[in-house]
Amino acid sequence: MFNSELMKRLSDCFGPSGREKSIREMIMDEIKELADEITTDPLGNLIARKKGNGKKILFSAHMDQIGLIITHVDEKGFLRFANVGGLNAKELLGLRMVFDNGLEGVICQEELKDKEKVTMSKLFLDVASTDKEFITRNFHVGDMCVFKTEYYETDDCVICKAADDRIGCYILIEALKAHPETENDVYYVFSVQEEVGCRGAKTAGYSIEPDLAIAIDVTATGDTPDGIKMDVKLGGGAAIKLMDKSIITHIEVKDLLTNLAEKNNIKYQYEVLEFGGTDAGQIHTSREGVPSGVISIPTRNLHTSGEIFNKSDVEECIKLLIAAAK
Amino acid sequence: MLKEFLFDVCSAQFISGFEHINGDILTKYFQPYTDSFEKDKLGSYIFKSSGSNDTKIMLAAHIDEIGLMVTGILDGGFLSFTTVGGFNSASLIAQDVTVYGKENIFGVVGIKPPHLTSEEERKKPIKIKELYIDTGYTKEELEKKVKIGDIATVNREPLSLQGSVISAKAFDDRACVAVMLEAAKELKKISHKSNVYFTATAQEETGLRGAKTSSYKIAPDIGIVLDVGFGKTPDMPSDSPELGKGPIVAYGGRLNPKLIKKFVETCKKYNYPMQYEAVPSRTGTDTDALQISRDGIPCILLSIPLRYMHTSVETIDLYDVEIAGKAIARFINELDNSDLEEILCF
Numbered sequence: 001m002f003n004s005e006l007m008k009r010l011s012d013c014f015g016p017s018g019r020e021k022s023i024r025e026m027i028m029d030e031i032k033e034l035a036d037e038i039t040t041d042p043l044g045n046l047i048a049r050k051k052g053n054g055k056k057i058l059f060s061a062h063m064d065q066i067g068l069i070i071t072h073v074d075e076k077g078f079l080r081f082a083n084v085g086g087l088n089a090k091e092l093l094g095l096r097m098v099f100d101n102g103l104e105g106v107i108c109q110e111e112l113k114d115k116e117k118v119t120m121s122k123l124f125l126d127v128a129s130t131d132k133e134f135i136t137r138n139f140h141v142g143d144m145c146v147f148k149t150e151y152y153e154t155d156d157c158v159i160c161k162a163a164d165d166r167i168g169c170y171i172l173i174e175a176l177k178a179h180p181e182t183e184n185d186v187y188y189v190f191s192v193q194e195e196v197g198c199r200g201a202k203t204a205g206y207s208i209e210p211d212l213a214i215a216i217d218v219t220a221t222g223d224t225p226d227g228i229k230m231d232v233k234l235g236g237g238a239a240i241k242l243m244d245k246s247i248i249t250h251i252e253v254k255d256l257l258t259n260l261a262e263k264n265n266i267k268y269q270y271e272v273l274e275f276g277g278t279d280a281g282q283i284h285t286s287r288e289g290v291p292s293g294v295i296s297i298p299t300r301n302l303h304t305s306g307e308i309f310n311k312s313d314v315e316e317c318i319k320l321l322i323a324a325a326k
Numbered sequence: 327m328l329k330e331f332l333f334d335v336c337s338a339q340f341i342s343g344f345e346h347i348n349g350d351i352l353t354k355y356f357q358p359y360t361d362s363f364e365k366d367k368l369g370s371y372i373f374k375s376s377g378s379n380d381t382k383i384m385l386a387a388h389i390d391e392i393g394l395m396v397t398g399i400l401d402g403g404f405l406s407f408t409t410v411g412g413f414n415s416a417s418l419i420a421q422d423v424t425v426y427g428k429e430n431i432f433g434v435v436g437i438k439p440p441h442l443t444s445e446e447e448r449k450k451p452i453k454i455k456e457l458y459i460d461t462g463y464t465k466e467e468l469e470k471k472v473k474i475g476d477i478a479t480v481n482r483e484p485l486s487l488q489g490s491v492i493s494a495k496a497f498d499d500r501a502c503v504a505v506m507l508e509a510a511k512e513l514k515k516i517s518h519k520s521n522v523y524f525t526a527t528a529q530e531e532t533g534l535r536g537a538k539t540s541s542y543k544i545a546p547d548i549g550i551v552l553d554v555g556f557g558k559t560p561d562m563p564s565d566s567p568e569l570g571k572g573p574i575v576a577y578g579g580r581l582n583p584k585l586i587k588k589f590v591e592t593c594k595k596y597n598y599p600m601q602y603e604a605v606p607s608r609t610g611t612d613t614d615a616l617q618i619s620r621d622g623i624p625c626i627l628l629s630i631p632l633r634y635m636h637t638s639v640e641t642i643d644l645y646d647v648e649i650a651g652k653a654i655a656r657f658i659n660e661l662d663n664s665d666l667e668e669i670l671c672f
Contacts, residue, residue: 231397243343286370287369287539287543
């Protein structure tokens with residue numbers, strides 16, 4: 001049964017890369033009764049451990065979301081910004097953005113002859129105030145804001161912001177709730193700064209030194225009109241990643257996940273993504289290497305304010321993750 | 327022996343991420359000249375020749391090659407694919423390939439006939455996405471034999487051209503794995519004091535990944551990185567390195583100037599011909615990973631001149647391979663008899 005209430009809270013919680021405090025506290029509160037040990041590392045990764053004497057397994061989903069960082073505040077209430085993570089200037093016009101303190105703005109653009117040529121530097125955030133004192137008091141260079149999109153769901157699918165990778169966090173939390181009897185020493189890592197270079201995963205992979213690592217993150221789909229050519233679709237089950245720009249899935253991990261899916265009747269599909277990367281990219285080259293793979297949630301409209309995923313795919317991902325923990 | 331090794335190892339596939347399949351070829355050739363063998367967790371092959379002191383010297387040449395990966399099984403029995411590592415799409419057209427599915431399947435990569443393309447279309451370079459592998463099977467048959475994520479390579483028998491010039495796929499970077507073999511053979515003859523690690527690194531073509539993990543595992547005092555360089559052809563600048571004139575010594579920010587100096591002195595002393603190149607910053611080789619591994623590894627980078635990089639007709643001169651191997655053995659010998667601290671101290 002999909003826990004819509006939890007997913008809605010995860011999606012709504014503020015947490016662009018480097019500003020994960022709120023989301024970390026929310027997840028910490030959610031899992032505090034579930035783990036044997038919960039720690040936060042120097043970069044801000046939240047690490048929940050289920051102790052065992054067996055193999056060390058690391059699961060990683062990133063807490064951070066894409067956003068904007070303010071580079072300039074003018075007294076008239078217009079804020080300039082740069083992207084934190086991969087945002088496309090062409091897709092931002094008219095979007096509402098929200099700051100950690102709840103204040104909002106809308107993205108506008110300078111009058112351009114050729115609207116196709118819009119770049120980040122031609123955009124600004126209008127914070128809806130003509131009050132100079134209010135503006136200078138509340139907005140500062142270095143502040144970050146994220147999309148403001150309301151969570152919405154149908155019987156089978158969800159539209160929300162930051163499904164990348166709060167749906168991964170959701171899966172980790174749900175798997176932690178159903179953590180199986182096992183000898184394995186399992187680390188559930190809610191990582192920071194994935195969107196700017198998988199930085200949290202790099203340090204977590206180094207400190208934990210796992211025998212096996214699996215990242216849980218979203219992947220693109222090829223099921224939209226005239227979309228990219230890709231064999232992954234919503235409703236096709238958990239996607240077992242075979243390659244992206246950051247990793248070639250270790251052959252033993254590919255076989256492990258495939259066999260677990262087959263044995264436990266978990267619906268799965270293979271994924272080859274021709275762009276992008278995940279936490280596993282950093283973890284698998286940590287120290288002398290870590291056999292690693294990725295369980296992906298097929299998601300449409302990645303890195304936009306309205307990412308769409310399928311609830312039954314999520315259930316399959318949770319099952320596969322629990323099977324891998326055993 | 328070098329040619330035999332190269333023809334053997336280039337007839338097998340070692341696509342990035344799949345280096346484990348044909349490793350026996352490497353152990354067969356390296357074991358007679360080395361004392362122990364292990365792998366890092368990404369699948370880099372590490373052959374160690376033990377010495378009598380504590381110094382560790384790591385040689386690195388990547389074993390992996392660029393290849394293709396199946397992304398879809400299309401109506402009519404065609405396979406769409408992406409690349410593992412960098413290909414120029416032009417080099418794939420009209421090639422025959424082997425797809426490593428449940429069984430090995432032959433296929434060809436064709437393009438639309440000129441009769442059916444407009445002049446404008448013909449002017450544009452073809453994208454990888456527009457190419458597919460034709461196996462002759464129906465979609466239903468193919469689905470039983472091939473899965474998404476299966477790999478494929480271009481088929482190419484190694485060729486002897488004139489003299490010591492040879493051509494094959496994957497001389498990038500197996501020409502340099504052969505350099506390591508030659509160095510191992512030479513070092514076997516002279517008793518060396520350092521521990522030498524001949525490392526055939528994995529996944530260089532997809533981001534220097536095996537160099538990162540193997541160098542962490544070995545934690546060497548010195549790195550000697552071996553890769554291929556761009557050999558001169560009529561369409562290249564006139565000062566490009568040429569085949570048959572010796573390996574190319576690199577100077578640049580990634581490399582240790584005192585080690586290079588020592589290496590060049592050694593080459594001059596023993597009359598080994600060398601060519602030179604300047605690489606201001608990123609080398610695009612395993613050096614970039616080694617240099618910043620753990621607390622830093624002083625490195626030199628040697629390249630074997632090679633024509634037509636990342637095609638199935640990569641062409642080298644065996645002479646350069648042999649010279650490089652011998653020079654490295656002499657270099658290690660010279661290092662053994664020098665004050666290493668003095669060389670490595672800034």
